[in-house]
Structure formats: C-alpha cells, structure tokens
Amino acid sequence: MTIAPRKQKILAAVIENYIACGEPVGSKTLQNSEDLNVSSATIRNELADLTLKGFLIQPHTSAGRIPTEQGYRYYVDNILEAREPDDGVKRYIENKLQSSFDAPERILKSAGEILSELLSTVAVATTPPGEDARVHRIKFVQTGRYTSMLVLITSSGMVKSRLFRCDFDITPEMLNVFDRSLNEALAGRPLSCVNQPFAQTFAASFGELGLLMPDMLTAVMDACFEASGINIYTSGTTRLLYQSDLDLVSARSILEFLGSESECEKTLGNVPDGTNIYIGRENPSPLLRRSSLISARYTIENQPAGTLALIGSMRFDYKKAVSIIEFTAKTVSQLISELVRKG
C-alpha cells in the first residue's frame, strides 16, 4: 500500500514526534512543529484517514494519535532512510572495537556494550554458530594430580577449554594416549559427531583402558557441544528498568527472553541477513510480542555469521538504532574477518 506524499509526511511526523516525546500527537502540535503549510483541520482529515487505514490509533476520543504496529512498519519500510552515524560516533565505535582486537568473543562483547550504551537499551551479541565446524585439534594440559584441561580447536579457529577430573593419578603417558587416539579419531570430523554413542564406541575400543576415559570423554563432548552452539552476550539489562515507556509486563518478558538461552538462540540464530526490524507481534519469539527487536547480522569473510540485536519497546528510535547497528555490524565484520584471515 502506498500513501500520498503529504499523508506520508504527516505519518512520519506523528511517529517521530511520538518516538521523541512518548505522548499522543495532535493536529495542532503537528501544525506547529512541522513545515506543513496547511491548517490543523486539513491535518485532522489526514489523521482521520490514516487512522481508518490502520496506521494510527487514538487511545481515546480527546487524545492525539499514536502509531500502530502497522504504522511503525510502514515508517520503517517506506520512510526511514538509512544514514551513517556521525563521524564522532563512528570514531567512537571503531576505537572501542579495535581496543578488543584479539579474540572474536571480546569484539562481540564490546559491540554489545557499545550498542547498549549508545542507544540506552538492551543489546545482545551472538557468536557465530559452530554447527558445521569440525574438530581441528584437541590438546591436553595437566593441571593437577587428578585434573587436566582439554583444549579444543575447531576448524573455524574457535578455542574452547574444559577441565576434567579423574579418580586416578593422571600420567603424561596417559594424556599422550588420549591425545593421539582422540585426534586420530576426531580430526576433521564434524563437532556433532562427538556424542554419547561415539564416546561409548571409542572407550569400548580400548578395552580395559577405556574404563579410564569417561571423565575425559565427557569433557570432550561438553567442549564440542559448547563449540557447536552459539554464545550470547547481553549488555544493558539494567537499562530496561529505566525505560519509562516499558510496562512491567513487557520488561518481565524481555528479561525472561534474555534469561532463556534457548529462546535467545532460536530467535537470534534464525534472523535473516542484513538489518531487520521486528515490531510487536511480528516477533518470532512470543516473549517479545510487545517489544521491538532490531537485528543485524555480521559476516566473516562475507559469510553470514552471528547477530547483533537491540531490544526495546516498540517506541524505539529506529532511525538512530538502524544507523548505529549497521555501522557496528559492518565494523565487527571487518575486524573479525581480519582476525580469521590471519588465523
């Protein structure tokens, strides 16, 4: 559906005003604040029409208009034009991100913090899913008489470590056996192969010696499982309680969403490439149906990787958010790609 230019201008004005002030916008306010050279009566006619078409609603007869989800949607699709952030902001983002330029995880954590800070809202960053990664190498480091650390290096360059404890004295020879046999069996195999059946067959193939392995194998499975999932970094939870226009119910839902690893993973993992905005009921996750989710995928070597996201009420400063999240995602993509290229 397209809308006549003036109507569109009025819709934009209502939405931007509402986003800025949080109060229903009336015809007089619009007449004063925008360069619409028409009378308030004309504006009222237009408003009535926009309301009829479902872009705006009136909380009650004697109130101004506020946007509906459909209104926001139109605004986001047809009116909002992406802009780059100010130079100062860009520099700020680049500097902050570069200062954690050693491991992808730290870059992502920083990215979340930056977004949360610049937009005063909750931000989430996920690591790339490692589902199709493979085992590159597994190493062991003895850390105590009964304990060792296992280091898993995946084909995508991720490193996970895990401690394990045995009932018996660990000897270097034993670790050597573990190391050699495990790498022989697993190098190049997908992480998802490293499961319970594998562990059993593997241990069984060693006969007596296999009885010493369960603790070690559990650690291997844990590490592979963790490496094949995604990590989720959340920032700015506190800000949730400072958002004036967020009712308790929405705030709780959002907190619940953030608290549920699986819900986050499902939602943020299935977001399409590029920047995306989900408004209210458009949200895939039921817990966010009263809020807005703005997501941006970052890429590694031009391949879609993980997700950055912002969560807040539907009354969101979409313009600012989109410009900042897009720029951040672009910068994250560059930095992580560079890291990966270097190996």
Add this chain to the structure above:
Amino acid sequence: MTIAPRKQKILAAVIENYIACGEPVGSKTLQNSEDLNVSSATIRNELADLTLKGFLIQPHTSAGRIPTEQGYRYYVDNILEAREPDDGVKRYIENKLQSSFDAPERILKSAGEILSELLSTVAVATTPPGEDARVHRIKFVQTGRYTSMLVLITSSGMVKSRLFRCDFDITPEMLNVFDRSLNEALAGRPLSCVNQPFAQTFAASFGELGLLMPDMLTAVMDACFEASGINIYTSGTTRLLYQSDLDLVSARSILEFLGSESECEKTLGNVPDGTNIYIGRENPSPLLRRSSLISARYTIENQPAGTLALIGSMRFDYKKAVSIIEFTAKTVSQLISELVRKG
C-alpha cells in the same frame, strides 16, 4: 535492649504476618491468628509501646503496623532461631550440588541457582579471592599460527586460561622459551607480583627477544589479575521483577549493584564469617540501602573462602532464607574442600 516476653511474641507475630502477607497488621488480626489469650485492646497497648520504642511503624493512623528496620533487626537477633531445612530440601540441595562436582566454579554456580530457585529471589555466589595465591605453573598451548593459549595454575589449584595473539608466526621453540623463562621467574611468586613493572623488566632482560613478548605478557598479567580477583555468579535476576513488594527504585538499585562488578566484589568480599543479615541502611553498599542482604561464607578446609548471598526487599522470609543458605554454605564447603584435598 530486651523486651518483655509477651511483647516479643507480639512483635514476632507482626513481623511474621507481615512477611507472609505484605500488609500492615492490626490488633484484631493478631488476636485471631495467634494464641495470645488477651483482648485486642491489650494488644493495642503493646503495639503502641513497640511503636514508641521504634520497632514498628504505622503507615497512617487507620492502618496496622509494619516492622521498621530496627524491628527486623530485633527479630533477626533475638527471635529467629536457626533451623535446618526439611529433609526433602536438604536432599535436593545435596543432589544438585553433587551433580556439578568437578570444578569449584560449577559448584558455586549451582549453589546460586539453587538458592535463587528455592527462595524465589536474587542469589549471588563468589569464588574465593585468590589474592594471596601464588603462581604454581604456567603452560602454553599453541592454538593457531599466530595464537596461543596460556594456562595458569595457581597454588590454590585454580586454573585460568587466556588466549593471546602475536604479530609473528609462533613456533614451538618460542613457546618453550616462554614456558621455561616464565616459570623460572614466577613459580612460587604471589600473583600480585605479576604486574606492569615486572613485565617490563622481564621483557627487557631478553633484549631483542623481549620485543616478541608483550602480547604474551599481557595475557599472563590478565590471567594473574583475574585469578587474584573473585568471580561473581548471579542467578535469578528475572525474579526481581516478580517481587511484588519491591518498588522500581529498589529494583533498579539492586540491578545496578549486580551490574557493578566492583560494588559486588567490595561488598561480598568484606562480609564477616558465618551467616550475616544486613537490613536496609545497615548495608555497606549504598545501592542496597533499601533492601536486605543475607550472606553466608563458605569455607575451604576450614579457612573462610567465598560468599553466598541473597538479595531482596527487607520483607524477606528470613527464617527460610537463613536455614537454606546455611545448609547450602555448609554443603558447598564440604564439597569444595573435598575437591581441594584431592588436588
């Protein structure tokens, strides 16, 4: 200050009733619900006196009484008697904790979750401070062409790992040099020695070769710093928004407290041994001055170690909380001590 037995009984009744219902308690309620064989007028006289003495207040003339901080304090000091939790609860706690019986960190994380779940409130668990720990051993694992992992093992048996990245190809020989020289210099030295000056002197003593070390040394410093601080595990943040009697301001403060590493560390690190209750303004941290903090230290080999804590409104079910947190702390102490003993 001591209080006559009947008065004390009435005070206890008011507080327990208020904790249970969250509403001011009047003389008639008390007469009906407690086995006080006196008239409501008598109770009123007592209430008036308790109010005068500062243990109770009236929100307004025609309301019942609610406890003051002083009231809670008296209750907690003189009336509350510690009880063990029910057998079912005890078994639940023990089972849950034993299932994460491999690393102290996991036990503590579990402990926080258990507390938060059983008491429907926010729970925090801290690892023991490693401040007086020493470097036991440092090991290196190559993870990529330019990246390696450093594994720090402390005298207290803690293991920290850290990735680092160099600008040059890492060779096994180089790691060998790092390994030998670092361990020679640091084994047995306190973690706090591993600081900037040390790094500089150390690098300098290698001349040319020292120029290759900064990234590695930063990682070592980071790991030592992290190992010398405490880790903080928070559970049940979401529940904060479900506590009916917590106003927005307190909820925000608590979230802010939990969000501030330093504030948490300062507060929970300086808690005295055993179980402790801080009510409202008694709290060392200004952010908790409208809330209650219940802390319990756990011990390792009978030495005070880290802290378990509960945070909620002053209207807290202290009786249940104390019994559960004490039992949990005791169990945690046993399990971690056992781990440490085994090495």
Add this chain to the structure above:
DNA sequence: AATTAGCACTCGCTTGCTTAGAGTGCTAAT
C-alpha cells in the same frame, strides 16, 4: 475539488466532596 474556519461534541483527567471501614488511643470499669 481541496482547503479551512468554526463549532459542537466526546472523553479523560483533576478536584472536591461524601461515605464506609479499618484501626487506633483513651477512659473508665473490672
């Protein structure tokens, strides 16, 4: 045909008032 001035209308918010009810403190009797 589009715009606009004007006006009656709606409805939420505030204020002021009243009432019911809970709980008190005090007094006089036990």
Add this chain to the structure above:
DNA sequence: ATTAGCACTCTAAGCAAGCGAGTGCTAATT
C-alpha cells in the same frame, strides 16, 4: 494489669462537576 466501649483519624472508593485537549462535521472559501 486488663478490658470493654467509644470517639477519633485517616485511607480508599465512589461520584459529580468542570476543564481542556482534541476531535469530526458542516458550511464557507479558494
């Protein structure tokens, strides 16, 4: 020392009135 009784205080809830913001409609104007 306790208690019955009562007057008193104060909140919460309900209701009516007035205000004001903002509307939709109509008739006049461009």
